[in-house]
Amino acid sequence: MSSNSTGRKIRDDAYPLPVAVGKRRMVILADGCFSPLGAKTAVCLVRYVPEEVVAVIDSSKAPATVGGVLGWGGTIPVVANLDEALTANPDCLVLGTAPRGGMLPPNARRTIVAAIRSGLHIISGMHQFLGDDGELAALVREHGVTLWDVRKPPDDLGVSSGNECPFCPVILTVGSDCNTGKMTASMEITHALRAAGLKVGFAASGQTGIMITGRGIPIDRVVADFIGGATERLVCEAAPGMDVVILEGQGSLIHPGYAGVTVGMISGALPKGAILCHQPTRTMVREYQIPIPPLSRLVSIYECAIEGIKRVPVLGIALNTFDLDDRDAQAAIESAARETGLPAADPVRFTAGPLVTAIRRSLR
């Protein structure tokens, strides 16, 4: 692409399904892994669009309800297989797991085939595009359903311009690891800022946020040279008319696989500030032998991440305390605030209030 992604060009909504966001009847496939750390996409969908989820497939937990499995989430049924899910009259099947590397689990294929034959649209967040699979693509055509490869990026991305968003400031979530709650914190902060009267754009950079909102760019799937440019465009698409954009971050600066995506997003977004997301009980980067440094050091690592371009202040700490009891969760929040000198909160469990206050102050 010959020119910068200045963000002036706003895409038409790339949402391809014939059923509108808010009207979908989704069955989520999370077989053998429906838990907060095992099926991030599935758990976020039942959290943020429960009215669109008619069933979750996990044969290891069925028969059950989402509330029974997660401790919250109400009476959405957890069923053993697609046949049982079909009794809830779904119109689409969502691949609800986000495995490392993003490839289709082999045992998911026969469920997908059966879903297409049953007339369901398919929503997939895999790195491996289902549309490139000859058999599935032919089946989709034959049955007149739509296949949405959520992770397929726009094909006209470019290099970032190096300019900050011309419409409004950007706040980015970053993390001590993958799967520490960046998406969730971003959603909660967005809702809380809106409740406080601000006009807030939510910029979804990963498959889950894109599935929920029907728009966004899967930054972890773009061409490496275009990470910054794709982030810039994503922000600029969410920003017009807003007071602030909350940008969902990806990866972690201390993750050997994903640090590039993380830094590329920071340098493309040039945010006003960052919210650092962390799970207090996690001491090592998952699947790696890398200790997570103390929070104060992690704040400093992020603030210096692109210091040659811009210093990005960390404005607050969002903790994910799902595996602590209330007292320990409260203690973890107080400890994080004390250690870093920053506002800290678990926006899911308690309130996003302290983070909202910090963000509003930064916008003045």
Next chain:
Amino acid sequence: MSSNSTGRKIRDDAYPLPVAVGKRRMVILADGCFSPLGAKTAVCLVRYVPEEVVAVIDSSKAPATVGGVLGWGGTIPVVANLDEALTANPDCLVLGTAPRGGMLPPNARRTIVAAIRSGLHIISGMHQFLGDDGELAALVREHGVTLWDVRKPPDDLGVSSGNECPFCPVILTVGSDCNTGKMTASMEITHALRAAGLKVGFAASGQTGIMITGRGIPIDRVVADFIGGATERLVCEAAPGMDVVILEGQGSLIHPGYAGVTVGMISGALPKGAILCHQPTRTMVREYQIPIPPLSRLVSIYECAIEGIKRVPVLGIALNTFDLDDRDAQAAIESAARETGLPAADPVRFTAGPLVTAIRRSLR
């Protein structure tokens, strides 16, 4: 790819041309831009494989010789068009420019078409794959020639393992900007270490190095999540049996577009040390309003780039003094060494000796 890129799987050589490296007769298309900063690929090819270059096309400079245009490079003719180049009996046409964003310059197309009709193989380093262009792909088939899209990455990349290369240490070149001489410094250091008796693997991460050596992975073109994994594989393919791998870096940590690629490579390679490449007369990142910080600060920025994972010492400074006279070049080298306390050299103009000494010391 379900698992880590452990590097155990070594690819067969992906070099597709029917003419071996060392035997090619290349004509390089660099129309209107054959200069050190205007056509990096072209200039590097005439520097490192001059015996394979039969002509350079640049109508703005023809008739001339490479030596006449660059001040070095001997009698390779610079000609006005493909017809003139054909008299030198080439067997392939190389697209010798690397425009920002990597797209095919429109006026290059008719030269490519004519080259295919003349039976030449095509070597392209564009982000836009010529093989995806229906007209060009059909022409290539019709005329029985080969089209090598150098920037096309392997299709089975994965997430990095977080392990250092099991075969030998890695030294990475990094830069104050794009196009400061990382590829060139990497080649010069490789040659000088070999001359000193070491077994050295050269890991090409960009189109120019891949064209020269016939192997490598174009890291700036891989899926964002796989930058680290691709780098790990690239290193592990170059490392078996070697004393050290010299890994050509990409981008710059102070470049808003490419910082993600740079950090992703550092975290994927987990190098023993880095060589910082800089052009002393450059004060701003090209095409951006970002001042290049003092060298000592830049050293610190790189050493801390992935400090949560590993501290990577900068071992020396490679300067690109092509636009200075000898006295100013020498002064710039002395100044860089004084300011940083590190060995400094211009390995093209003078000698890579100080950098070789520093690297050998780091390997003990």
